[in-house]
Amino acid sequence: MDSTAPDKPQVKVIHVAVGMVLNGGTILIARRPDHLHQGGLWEFPGGKVEEGESVQEALARELEEEVGITADTDAMESLTQLEFDYGDKVVLLDTWLCHAFSGQAHGKEGQPIEWVNINNLDNYTFPEANATLIEKLREK
Numbered sequence: 001m002d003s004t005a006p007d008k009p010q011v012k013v014i015h016v017a018v019g020m021v022l023n024g025g026t027i028l029i030a031r032r033p034d035h036l037h038q039g040g041l042w043e044f045p046g047g048k049v050e051e052g053e054s055v056q057e058a059l060a061r062e063l064e065e066e067v068g069i070t071a072d073t074d075a076m077e078s079l080t081q082l083e084f085d086y087g088d089k090v091v092l093l094d095t096w097l098c099h100a101f102s103g104q105a106h107g108k109e110g111q112p113i114e115w116v117n118i119n120n121l122d123n124y125t126f127p128e129a130n131a132t133l134i135e136k137l138r139e140k
């Protein structure tokens with residue numbers, strides 16, 4: 001038997017920039033539109049890193065596009081990189097604390113958003129991978 005033969009087709013890992021935007025003990029969450037992967041669940045805003053972008057640049061772009069805030073890339077702090085296999089896709093959640101931004105957050109794609117106390121995140125349903133992200137946040 002060829003020991004190098006893969007058991008299953010190699011899937012491409014999707015690099016996702018995830019932003020934990022912090023504001024005086026609260027954190028920004030948004031509800032994913034129903035038609036998207038993991039739709040209807042709450043998430044930290046963010047999205048796929050595009051060709052030629054740094055993670056911080058991607059995150060700043062996504063925060064602008066999704067919730068209309070301008071994040072200061074110099075005030076972003078790496079929290080963790082978590083790879084997670086959803087079965088239908090594998091994501092690398094490259095997660096950053098965002099300590100400074102300007103503008104008023106609002107759901108630019110019509111999605112509900114909320115500023116939630118970090119201790120109350122358990123009251124919201126997130127994609128499965130987020131449990132680990134929230135644990136890391138609380139360790140900080």
Ligand SMILES: Nc1nc2c([nH]c(=O)n2[C@@H]2O[C@H](COP(=O)(O)OP(=O)(O)OP(=O)(O)O)[C@@H](O)[C@H]2O)c(=O)[nH]1
Pocket residue numbers: 016017018036037038042043044045046047048049062089091093127128129130
């Ligand atoms: N933004 C974000 N994505 C998350 C979180 N947790 C999590 O598992 N994901 C997954 O990471 C992937 C990132 O997706 P995304 O849909 O936000 O990417 P995007 O904004 O670039 O969307 P696009 O498809 O319109 O380009 C999705 O499969 C999503 O389910 C989270 O807290 N925030």
Ligand SMILES: [Mg+2]
Pocket residue numbers: 045046047048062066
């Ligand atoms: Mg997104």
